[in-house]
Structure formats: structure tokens, C-alpha cells
Amino acid sequence: MIMPFTQCPVCGGDLLEKEVEKLLRGGIHAAVVRVHAGVCLRCGERLYTQDTVRYFEQIRAKLKHHETMDFQLLGQFFAVESNVPDSALQPTAPDGAAVEA
Ligand SMILES: [Zn+2]
Numbered sequence: 001m002i003m004p005f006t007q008c009p010v011c012g013g014d015l016l017e018k019e020v021e022k023l024l025r026g027g028i029h030a031a032v033v034r035v036h037a038g039v040c041l042r043c044g045e046r047l048y049t050q051d052t053v054r055y056f057e058q059i060r061a062k063l064k065h066h067e068t069m070d071f072q073l074l075g076q077f078f079a080v081e082s083n084v085p086d087s088a089l090q091p092t093a094p095d096g097a098a099v100e101a
Contacts (some may be wrong), residue, residue: 024066
């Protein structure tokens with residue numbers, strides 16, 4: 001694999017080549033594909049080669065057109081309604097300290 005970068009373009013950290021799982025969606029279907037990526041050791045950004053990005057696009061197009069016969073069926077794919085109250089997103093005072101008005 002020829003890496004497009006040697007350093008992370010986001011934070012400048014060092015990249016390590018790793019095998020990663022990428023989740024791809026196309027229409028109602030989804031697929032997991034294992035590919036090599038450059039992974040930033042500092043911020044976790046993933047970088048893919050042009051060939052890998054093209055490969056993702058081919059898989060997304062097949063998913064969209066229900067051309068899934070070549071893919072291995074793993075299981076069902078669910079959507080889950082969020083049941084977390086909105087208040088979870090409100091800022092809280094650190095360590096229970098009183099917030100000054
Ligand atoms: Zn980075």
C-alpha cells in the first residue's frame with residue numbers, strides 16, 4: 001500500500017499503517033469491510049488511499065442497488081430510537097461545584 005501522507009493532515013501526528021474495519025452504507029443496506037489505512041497515533045484520524053476510496057464507492061453502489069450476492073451475510077441491521085433525555089447534553093458544573101450566576 002502506498003500511503004498518501006506520512007503525517008496526519010489534521011494534527012501533524014505520526015501515521016501507522018493498520019488493518020481497520022470500515023462500515024459502509026448504501027440505501028437500506030450496510031457492510032463492514034476490512035482494509036488497510038493510515039491511522040494517526042495522536043488523534044485517530046484514518047487516511048485511505050485513492051484505490052481504497054474507490055473500492056468503498058463500488059461497495060456503496062452495490063449495496064444501494066441490492067447487489068449483495070457476493071457479500072457474506074453477518075446478521076440483521078437495526079435502527080434504535082434514542083431514549084436518552086436531552087438534559088444529558090446540558091453542561092454540568094465540574095465536581096459538583098456551584099455555578100456562579
Ligand atoms: Zn492526527
